[in-house]
Amino acid sequence: MYAKGVIRTLLAGTAAIVSAGTAMAQTAPGLAGTAAGTTVTNTAQASYSVNGVQQSATSNAVSFVVDRKVNLTVSTNQPANTQVAIGQAGAVTTFRVTNNTNGTQDFLLSTSQTPIQGLFAGDNLDVSNIKIFVDGNNNGTYEVGSDTATYINELAADASAVVFIVADVPNTQSAALAGITLIAQVAAGGDIAAQGTPLAASVALNDDNIVDVVFADNDSDGLGLDTALNGQGRASLGYEITTRNVSLSVAKSQLVLSDPVNLLVAPKAIPGAVVQYCLVVNNATTGTPASNVTLTDIIPANTTYVANSISIGAIALGNSCLVTGITGGVPLADNGSVTVPLLLYSGSYNASTKTVSATIPTLLGGTSVAALFRVTIN
Ligand SMILES: [Ca+2]
Ligand SMILES: [Ca+2]
Ligand SMILES: [Ca+2]
Ligand SMILES: [Ca+2]
Structure with missing residues (x-):
């Protein structure tokens, strides 16, 4: 009389989270959350007793991989505009790009000189010969010899990199101010030797076995030149003319x-x-x-x-x-x-x-x- 002997039935769910492909001990995730690609497995158990003998039954396991929640912050990394002389070559502005994604990413870098209303009143010139370099030796200072990479390669979750814009100031006496914007675009990581292609948000239904991409970035300038959820961030600085002529x-x-x-x-x-x-x-x-x-x-x-x-x-x-x-x-x-x-x-x-x-x-x-x-x- 098995049924008569069943006195109690419990369902107890136990969750096991295992890093994909490893048997490492579980560690607390950083600010960006559990790493994309992590497999989360869940198995349910039923325990009961029959005539006083403890019994149990285990469900099938279900699992999914954690998807990629893409986010980034681009900020200025100097206290004020860069002061320059007219005709100055190789003038530097300094920014910081932080990877708030729950995984390693590349970041593609570009610039814009579109005037930003309100932020750079008096912008009346464009700089030329613009180059972008990543701070290769992490000292926060631009050096020709060591800071040569033109994109951010394999930046870990919660890590940041300093980026320099190097440009020439025109030799124009009326020049006053040039606003410049650094734009960082999230790109695929995973290849230490190459620049990844820009990520695109996944639009199809979730696949438990695939790391889908979800953009979680904001409108970084709040001015309509960037938008939310586009995998981009931006920040702006100015080149400000302080020396108009030489004697x-x-x-x-x-x-x-x-x-x-x-x-x-x-x-x-x-x-x-x-x-x-x-x-x-x-x-x-x-x-x-x-x-x-x-x-x-x-x-x-x-x-x-x-x-x-x-x-x-x-x-x-x-x-x-x-x-x-x-x-x-x-x-x-x-x-x-x-x-x-x-x-x-x-x-x-x-x-x-x-x-x-x-x-x-x-x-x-x-x-x-x-x-x-x-x-x-x-
Ligand atoms: Ca440097
Ligand atoms: Ca790469
Ligand atoms: Ca997925
Ligand atoms: Ca954005």
């Missing part, structure tokens, strides 16, 4: 080097004499470079340019060249084919306009560069 001057001096009678000994400015002109360009604004400094000088009447006599980079003291010999600095070719190594100074002579030109790509604040050329008196 740049150019000075010219001359020296009779030789004449046909006295030669090099106390030469005079008689016909046939060789005269050396010296141009010294000086940037007196310490800390702010001047870019693409171009010097031009038309050969004066009653003189003839001495072929291939331009040289650049001679030592200058104040406004005059220290060089008293035939040349100083690096000799250039009249056709512009010679460029000074590393400094990239260049120059040329245009015979039809009788114009000497010299170009200095970067004249650092507090420095001078001298250019020399020679003529003979007709």
Whole structure:
């Protein structure tokens, strides 16, 4: 009489949560929650007694994998806008991207210069030559050598990475402010050697055996340029012009080097004499470079340019060249084919306009560069 002996029936559910593919002890999840892909298994048990003997029955097990709840935070990682000079190259703004997803993700990075009303009143310029780099050595400072990755690779749940935007500021006196926005897009992780493709939210019914993707991000700017649940986040900073110009001057001096009678000994400015002109360009604004400094000088009447006599980079003291010999600095070719190594100074002579030109790509604040050329008196 089995039925008569059944005095009590209990249903007790016991849940077992096992990490996918491992037998590791269960650990408390981080802020992002239980890791996506974790298998959650549940088995029910019935226990009862028959004629005082304890019995039990076990149900079939059911399980599902935890789906991916995608979220991220993009924030600024500096206290104020970046202060720059007009014409400044390689100006840096710093951001932080935090992975609030319950799993490891890649993050693709892009920028926008769409003006943000209210946030950057007075935005009247765009920066150029924009590059994005991840802080490879995690020191919060941009370095050319170590911070080279252009996307965030395999960022663990609850971890964050610093991102730099590096850009050139135009050389425009009226420039005031350039707002720039970093946009981070969640992409598939799992391949340490490659950039993942952007994730898409799963729209089909849940599959217990598949890690579906659910976007849980917000509208990060609250201004309508981002939206909620799009797998993107953004933050903005400004490049703010604080140095509008540099104090740049150019000075010219001359020296009779030789004449046909006295030669090099106390030469005079008689016909046939060789005269050396010296141009010294000086940037007196310490800390702010001047870019693409171009010097031009038309050969004066009653003189003839001495072929291939331009040289650049001679030592200058104040406004005059220290060089008293035939040349100083690096000799250039009249056709512009010679460029000074590393400094990239260049120059040329245009015979039809009788114009000497010299170009200095970067004249650092507090420095001078001298250019020399020679003529003979007709
Ligand atoms: Ca760094
Ligand atoms: Ca990857
Ligand atoms: Ca699923
Ligand atoms: Ca969003």
